[in-house]
Amino acid sequence: MNPLENIKMAVKTLTANKLRSTLTVLGIVIGNASVVAMIGIGQGAQTFTQERVESLGANLLYVFMDGQGSEVGAGDPPQLLLSDAEAIAAQAPAVKLVSPMISASLTVNYQSRTTKATVQGITPDFLPVRNMQMTTGRFWDEVAQRQDATVVVLGAELSQKLFNRTNPIGQEIQIGDRSFQVIGVLQRKGAALGVNPDVNAFIPITTMANQLVGRSVPGGMSIDEIEISAKDQASIRAAAFQVTNILTRLRGKQDFLVVANKSVQDLLRQITEALSIMLAAIAGISLLVGGIGIMNIMLVSVTERTQEIGLRKAIGAPEQSILQQFLIEAVTLSIAGGIIGISIGVGSAVLVGVFTPLKPTVPFSAIVLATGVSGGIGLIFGVVPARQAAKLDPIVALRRA
Amino acid sequence: MANMMIRLEGISKVYGMGETLIHALSGVDLSIKQGEYCAIMGSSGSGKSTMMNLIGCLDRPTTGAYYLDDENVAELTNTALARIRNLKLGFVFQQFHLLPQLTALENVMLPMVYAHVPPAERLKRATAALVRVGLENRLQNKPTQLSGGQQQRVAIARSIVNQPLLLLADEPTGALDSHTTQEILDIFTELNRSGMTVVMVTHEADVARTTKRVIWFKDGQVLNPNLAPQELHQLERP
Numbered sequence: 001m002n003p004l005e006n007i008k009m010a011v012k013t014l015t016a017n018k019l020r021s022t023l024t025v026l027g028i029v030i031g032n033a034s035v036v037a038m039i040g041i042g043q044g045a046q047t048f049t050q051e052r053v054e055s056l057g058a059n060l061l062y063v064f065m066d067g068q069g070s071e072v073g074a075g076d077p078p079q080l081l082l083s084d085a086e087a088i089a090a091q092a093p094a095v096k097l098v099s100p101m102i103s104a105s106l107t108v109n110y111q112s113r114t115t116k117a118t119v120q121g122i123t124p125d126f127l128p129v130r131n132m133q134m135t136t137g138r139f140w141d142e143v144a145q146r147q148d149a150t151v152v153v154l155g156a157e158l159s160q161k162l163f164n165r166t167n168p169i170g171q172e173i174q175i176g177d178r179s180f181q182v183i184g185v186l187q188r189k190g191a192a193l194g195v196n197p198d199v200n201a202f203i204p205i206t207t208m209a210n211q212l213v214g215r216s217v218p219g220g221m222s223i224d225e226i227e228i229s230a231k232d233q234a235s236i237r238a239a240a241f242q243v244t245n246i247l248t249r250l251r252g253k254q255d256f257l258v259v260a261n262k263s264v265q266d267l268l269r270q271i272t273e274a275l276s277i278m279l280a281a282i283a284g285i286s287l288l289v290g291g292i293g294i295m296n297i298m299l300v301s302v303t304e305r306t307q308e309i310g311l312r313k314a315i316g317a318p319e320q321s322i323l324q325q326f327l328i329e330a331v332t333l334s335i336a337g338g339i340i341g342i343s344i345g346v347g348s349a350v351l352v353g354v355f356t357p358l359k360p361t362v363p364f365s366a367i368v369l370a371t372g373v374s375g376g377i378g379l380i381f382g383v384v385p386a387r388q389a390a391k392l393d394p395i396v397a398l399r400r401a
Numbered sequence: 402m403a404n405m406m407i408r409l410e411g412i413s414k415v416y417g418m419g420e421t422l423i424h425a426l427s428g429v430d431l432s433i434k435q436g437e438y439c440a441i442m443g444s445s446g447s448g449k450s451t452m453m454n455l456i457g458c459l460d461r462p463t464t465g466a467y468y469l470d471d472e473n474v475a476e477l478t479n480t481a482l483a484r485i486r487n488l489k490l491g492f493v494f495q496q497f498h499l500l501p502q503l504t505a506l507e508n509v510m511l512p513m514v515y516a517h518v519p520p521a522e523r524l525k526r527a528t529a530a531l532v533r534v535g536l537e538n539r540l541q542n543k544p545t546q547l548s549g550g551q552q553q554r555v556a557i558a559r560s561i562v563n564q565p566l567l568l569l570a571d572e573p574t575g576a577l578d579s580h581t582t583q584e585i586l587d588i589f590t591e592l593n594r595s596g597m598t599v600v601m602v603t604h605e606a607d608v609a610r611t612t613k614r615v616i617w618f619k620d621g622q623v624l625n626p627n628l629a630p631q632e633l634h635q636l637e638r639p
Contacts, residue, residue: 005514016502311498314459315512315559316487318480394459398494 003328010329014336024297025337027290028377032341032370033348034283036362040349042276044360049272052192053265057131059096059236060261063088063226063243066254078255079222082205084247088228091246094239099129099227102208102215108201110162110173117158118200119175121208121223129229132197137169137184140204148207152180156188157198175201176212193264236260290337291377298330298385302392309389310397323390330382331375338374342367405471406567406598407433407456412465413621414451425451426462426621433600435566438593440609440630441602443618450571452618453602457490457569458482470566487515491560495572497552499544499559505531506540509559516563530558534588550581557588561597568592570601574608586611606633 014021065080085100102121107114124139126132140151152173159168159182168182180203189197205223209215215222230239240258248254302309309322346367349360414426426448433439443449454460455467458474459482467475474485486492499508509527518526531540534554544552553573560568570589574582590611593599601612609615615628 012502307496307498308500311494311500312511312515313483314457314486314492314498316483316485316515316563318483318515320480321515395454398498 003324006324006328007332009325010332013329014333020297021333024294025290025333025340027293028287028334028337028374029290029341029344031283031287031290032338032374033344034286035280036342036345036366036370037348037352038276038279038283039366040345040360040362041352041358042272042279043363044349044353044358046269046272046276047361048358049268050265052190053261053268055131055189056192056195056261057129057227057229058261059230059233059239060129061228061230061236061240061243062259062261063228063247063256064224064259066257078251079217080224080226080256081217081219082209082221082223083219084250085223085226087246087250088226088243092228092239092242094231094235094242095228096231097125097129097229099123099126099229100205100223101126101225101227102205102213102223103225104208104213106176106212108158108162108173108175110168110171113162115158115161119208119212120200120202121205121212122202123205126202126227129227130197132189133187135185135187136167137182139184145204145206148210149204150178150180150207150211151183151203153184153186153202154182155186155196155198155200155202157196158201159185161199175203178211233262236262287373287377291334291381294330294334294378295381295384298326298382299388301329302326302385302389305389306392306397309392310394310399313392313394314398319390322392323386326386326389327379327382330386331378334374334378334381335371338371341374342370345370404435405432406435406437406469407431407600408466408468408471409455410466410468412455412462412467414448414455414460415463424621426455429465429621429623431616431623431626433598435598436593436596437614438589438599438612439601439614439616440612441600441616441618442604442606442609443624445604447618448621449602449618451621453569453571453600456567456600457492458485483515487512488563489566491563491565491568493553493556493560493568493570493573495575497544497549497556497576499552499555501544504541504543505536505547505555505558508544508555509562512559512563518563526562527558530562531555533561534558548581549577550584553577553581553585554588557585557592561592566598568597568599570599572603573601574603574605582608609633 063080065078082100085098088095089098099122104119105116106119108117108119109115123145124141127139135156139153140149144151152175154162154168162168162173163171168185171182172179173182186197209221228239228243230236240260243258244254247256312322346362349362352358353360409429409431412426412429413424416423416425429452441449441452455462458469462475465475466473469485470489474482477485500511506527509530510523513523513526528540531537534557536551536554536558539547539551544555547555574585577585586608589599589601603609610630610633612630615630615633616623617625617628
């Protein structure tokens with residue numbers, strides 16, 4: 001009996017008892033559906049976090065103080081200086097742009113509306129480093145920067161909160177105890193890594209240091225963080241190396257951290273990957289249970305069909321043929337269940353994509369793998385019943401009524 | 402001896418072990434020529450079913466030699482025996498043993514599947530066999546749509562489709578009424594007339610009378626290897 005005929009025969013036998021066949025494969029269906037859905041949703045979550053972090057700037061590096069390095073009670077903790085940022089911009093060849101930053105939580109009010117917002121002192125390089133655009137108005141230029149201009153650019157949500165739908169450009173708002181003129185609104189960006197620029201207000205860094213928060217320290221102006229964009233993806237490591245060297249030389253010791261956005265991205269990817277593998281593995285257990293279900297029913301089926309087996313042997317079926325027949329039945333069952341389960345899994349992944357911001361994708365390799373694993377399970381759990389069938393004594397099998 | 406279909410020499414069959422040994426057959430010598438039509442009779446427990454299983458290569462003798470078509474089959478492997486059953490033997494059972502999910506035609510094609518006959522040829526031969534047993538109008542019917550007699554005719558068609566040397570029938574009319582019994586026996590007679598060797602196990606004297614030779618078993622031995630069917634009334638009834 002060739003394999004194709006065997007498959008046809010198996011389909012015929014299995015469809016002769018539709019309800020039982022359906023119930024038998026239910027375990028495999030559920031197992032595959034959950035594995036595929038988990039993989040799909042996991043992939044979606046991964047893409048989602050990757051995109052969010054990526055949106056911060058692809059070749060971004062952060063420099064901030066290493067908090068653990070500061071000794072308690074040894075005077076003021078060491079600070080990053082604006083001159084550090086300037087040195088990096090001037091000396092590191094792998095660095096494209098440098099964006100120093102001071103942040104403070106301050107009261108912001110316009111007419112009767114008052115709110116607390118994170119106000120960030122920045123330079124014009126902030127926009128390209130963070131990969132951000134303006135919706136309306138303009139950003140301040142180098143000249144305004146040098147002149148400590150009292151201008152502010154608002155995040156989209158903050159702008160809406162203060163001005164509702166009216167045009168904020170040209171209006172005066174109070175930040176702390178100073179008046180600032182709104183000159184622009186940033187495009188909505190969304191939160192990533194706990195940072196949401198949409199709710200922040202942005203003013204020139206020198207204005208911030210000189211007029212709102214005192215940041216004069218021996219050696220210059222202290223800042224909170226430096227964001228750097230490397231020339232391209234390939235020079236991220238070089239940029240990190242150069243920045244570390246320049247700062248260590250300037251500061252005399254390495255009391256700061258240089259973190260590439262990409263390594264944050266890698267870390268997050270590893271975490272989401274591990275999570276989705278774990279979820280898929282848990283779902284995989286139900287596949288195993290499904291396999292046991294198939295074995296159970298195949299064993300029952302062998303007992304029920306002893307007469308058929310006996311007859312097939314009497315008319316000349318060798319043991320090998322009987323073995324093959326039952327194995328193919330088990331594999332056909334489990335692959336059919338696998339395909340149904342995969343369809344359900346893909347379907348639910350698509351549904352999740354419709355109702356959440358995640359965009360689940362089921363890789364083709366996962367589908368092939370799931371089908372293969374289902375077939376394998378049928379094969380493994382089909383062996384015992386099939387061997388039992390093949391070893392039946394035809395005389396006993398025929399006599400049993 | 403050239404035209405000897407079955408030659409059994411010193412066949413015995415023992416079941417069980419130790420204290421519970423059962424001698425189903427002890428020292429049976431028997432020959433059946435090609436073209437014969439015989440009935441194996443005997444009371445239950447006489448060894449006639451064991452004999453049938455041995456002749457049908459479903460079982461092996463404990464001792465002795467069995468030449469089927471001049472080949473000693475007593476020591477062949479399971480696979481070789483399956484091949485002999487497939488190509489040289491045809492079986493007809495009391496309970497028909499048709500596969501319920503297959504049509505009459507598919508049931509008849511089954512032995513050819515194991516004989517690796519090409520599909521086109523299978524269809525041709527199966528159709529011819531069903532025509533021969535008078536079921537040309539029932540090719541696509543499933544067993545549940547056929548009467549007992551029709552089912553047994555499908556089973557006969559299945560048994561002859563690989564053109565066997567020997568047709569073995571185990572109580573072929575045991576599940577049929579007297580009218581249908583006659584129809585089935587007519588088919589056997591016709592098959593024998595066309596040259597097929599037929600061996601039938603039965604306990605019904607009326608059935609045995611349609612054959613040409615009766616082999617009478619008792620207590621695992623051949624009581625009478627060559628009884629004329631007309632003489633059946635002389636024997637004690639089982």
